[in-house]
Amino acid sequence: MALEQNGYITREELASFNQIISEERFKKGPVAIIECIQQIPCNPCESACVRKAIRIGEPITSLPVLNEDRCTGCGVCIARCPGLAIFVIDKTFSDAEATVAFPYEYTPLPQKDETVDAVDRTGRVVCKGKVMKVLNPESFDRTPVVTLAIPTEYADEVRSMKRRRDR
Amino acid sequence: MVNKEIVVVGAGPAGLAAAIEAAKAGGEVLVADLNILPGGQLFKQIHKFFGSSAHRSGTRGIEIGRQLLAEAEKYGVEIWLNSAVIGLYDDRVVSIEKGLNSGEKELINIKAEKIILATGASENVVRFKGWTLPGVMGAGAAQTMINVNRVKPGNKVVMLGSGNVGLIVSYQLMQAGCDVVALVEAAPNIGGYGVHASKIRRAGVPVYTRHTIIEAKGTDRVKEVIIAELDDSWQPIAGTEKVLEADVVTLAAGLKPISDLARLHDLEMVYNGVFGGWVPKHDENMESTQSGIYVAGDTTGVEEANTALEEGRLAGIAAAESLGYIAEKDAKERKDDTWKRLDGLRMGPFGEKRMYAKNEILACFPARS
Numbered sequence: 001m002a003l004e005q006n007g008y009i010t011r012e013e014l015a016s017f018n019q020i021i022s023e024e025r026f027k028k029g030p031v032a033i034i035e036c037i038q039q040i041p042c043n044p045c046e047s048a049c050v051r052k053a054i055r056i057g058e059p060i061t062s063l064p065v066l067n068e069d070r071c072t073g074c075g076v077c078i079a080r081c082p083g084l085a086i087f088v089i090d091k092t093f094s095d096a097e098a099t100v101a102f103p104y105e106y107t108p109l110p111q112k113d114e115t116v117d118a119v120d121r122t123g124r125v126v127c128k129g130k131v132m133k134v135l136n137p138e139s140f141d142r143t144p145v146v147t148l149a150i151p152t153e154y155a156d157e158v159r160s161m162k163r164r165r166d167r
Numbered sequence: 168m169v170n171k172e173i174v175v176v177g178a179g180p181a182g183l184a185a186a187i188e189a190a191k192a193g194g195e196v197l198v199a200d201l202n203i204l205p206g207g208q209l210f211k212q213i214h215k216f217f218g219s220s221a222h223r224s225g226t227r228g229i230e231i232g233r234q235l236l237a238e239a240e241k242y243g244v245e246i247w248l249n250s251a252v253i254g255l256y257d258d259r260v261v262s263i264e265k266g267l268n269s270g271e272k273e274l275i276n277i278k279a280e281k282i283i284l285a286t287g288a289s290e291n292v293v294r295f296k297g298w299t300l301p302g303v304m305g306a307g308a309a310q311t312m313i314n315v316n317r318v319k320p321g322n323k324v325v326m327l328g329s330g331n332v333g334l335i336v337s338y339q340l341m342q343a344g345c346d347v348v349a350l351v352e353a354a355p356n357i358g359g360y361g362v363h364a365s366k367i368r369r370a371g372v373p374v375y376t377r378h379t380i381i382e383a384k385g386t387d388r389v390k391e392v393i394i395a396e397l398d399d400s401w402q403p404i405a406g407t408e409k410v411l412e413a414d415v416v417t418l419a420a421g422l423k424p425i426s427d428l429a430r431l432h433d434l435e436m437v438y439n440g441v442f443g444g445w446v447p448k449h450d451e452n453m454e455s456t457q458s459g460i461y462v463a464g465d466t467t468g469v470e471e472a473n474t475a476l477e478e479g480r481l482a483g484i485a486a487a488e489s490l491g492y493i494a495e496k497d498a499k500e501r502k503d504d505t506w507k508r509l510d511g512l513r514m515g516p517f518g519e520k521r522m523y524a525k526n527e528i529l530a531c532f533p534a535r536s
């Protein structure tokens with residue numbers, strides 16, 4: 001697996017584990033993207049979702065399965081995943097832009113409306129992103145969630161932003 | 168000589184869980200730890216833990232530590248800090264160098280009815296040219312510096328080893344404001360969980376599998392690190408050397424169980440590669456070959472905080488049961504439940520080899536006379 005050699009998941013791997021969201025579902029609005037393809041004993045995402053859109057079941061090493069129709073893209077699961085492996089993508093944000101929400105546990109946090117470097121799974125800068133939201137309520141237990149608006153063509157690639165070094 | 172019903176050595180998750188179970192049942196419990204803070208490794212683990220809801224998954228290690236301490240306090244567990252256990256003698260006499268408020272130490276011998284050893288594990292070192300230069304340290308040491316003492320070990324780090332410790336500590340070093348300039352791994356694959364690796368890849372850390380550190384260079388501290396690619400027989404390939412500018416090298420090359428006390432007291436040991444070295448033999452009650460002496464957590468084989476907690480629970484329940492605090496039927500139910508949770512943790516591609524290893528250890532336990 002590429003993940004084990006390189007440390008990041010490829011689209012082919014996600015496809016082989018059935019973790020690609022249909023374009024049809026993307027047309028309906030925001031949806032959770034779960035990039036979790038190794039059987040590790042972990043299940044907080046399952047109970048994080050009040051709509052029961054994420055299922056792990058028994059044994060606890062089973063991979064999470066997302067029910068696209070039940071998921072509303074609310075994003076509560078993002079901060080609950082200890083592996084920081086859940087994202088929310090909204091490809092209906094505007095004609096040319098999508099949003100990507102991801103966990104970001106570094107300081108300094110970006111500010112709303114700022115422009116930042118959006119990076120892919122390998123840390124490569126792929127485009128600029130505008131910060132739409134930075135959520136950090138107590139219930140997220142110190143895992144802030146940043147939402148970036150980016151050109152729609154990069155929505156399947158962007159998974160974080162370049163870490164700031166200004167301090 | 169002081170008398171105590173149960174003495175637990177080590178206030179990590181295993182020792183605290185054992186103490187809580189035994190004290191909850193009514194036992195009189197003393198925990199001794201050589202550290203100045205209780206919690207073992209937990210107080211360095213600022214990340215959210217894996218596991219099931221039953222294991223407070225999604226909770227940060229440091230929070231699990233706080234909850235355990237509060238519980239121990241609630242049930243009246245006595246904890247001596249800055250207090251190393253330096254000897255075990257016949258008839259379960261424990262020698263403790265107790266740390267006093269004055270800063271002095273006092274040697275106290277305690278006659279215990281039951282002893283639970285939960286001494287954890289220590290880091291392996293890797294030797295290369297320049298490995299004694301200041302700036303070369305264990306990944307665990309770097310983790311203690313940033314997360315407990317809040318001191319940056321330097322600015323540019325080369326991490327050796329891609330198991331979960333290497334991956335997690337790399338991430339935390341970046342959270343602390345350092346740059347990780349390379350993660351170097353001799354094996355062809357990353358050893359730890361993919362999600363941990365993905366976090367540091369997204370942050371731009373280059374991963375060099377099939378590579379090792381050849382030399383750390385510098386006069387009074389590390390300034391440069393030379394790495395090279397390895398061939399199929401793990402030998403450096405000439406001409407593949409790369410020079411990295413770095414002032415810290417952190418070694419995450421595995422852990423080995425701390426079993427000095429167990430050996431000192433002639434507990435029968437067995438070697439287990441999966442578990443990181445020599446471990447005391449034990450039965451399903453976590454009781455060693457010396458009756459009344461129990462073992463739990465990383466000292467019985469390097470695993471994780473959750474498995475340490477569950478093993479500690481087993482030892483605590485079994486010790487309380489043998490002192491008459493828990494009826495056999497009740498104890499059996501609780502131990503069976505705990506084993507079920509342990510089995511759940513030792514599943515999947517990462518966990519099952521630990522399940523086999525544990526079963527081997529249980530199977531080699533000699534019949535009790």
Ligand SMILES: Cc1cc2nc3c(=O)[nH]c(=O)nc-3n(C[C@H](O)[C@H](O)[C@H](O)COP(=O)(O)OP(=O)(O)OC[C@H]3O[C@@H](n4cnc5c(N)ncnc54)[C@H](O)[C@@H]3O)c2cc1C
Nearest residue numbers: 177179180181200201207208252287307464465471472475
């Ligand atoms: C560097 C490092 C990083 C880790 N990262 C993670 C992680 O990210 N996630 C995870 O789940 N697990 C992690 N682990 C593993 C996890 O922390 C351990 O599996 C768990 O803490 C084991 O619990 P324990 O109680 O057996 O041992 P420990 O937590 O190590 O506690 C042992 C205690 O015994 C004390 N002690 C030892 N000898 C004596 C003596 N002679 N007298 C008195 N006291 C003594 C020590 O001071 C220590 O407090 C890590 C371990 C290490 C070493």
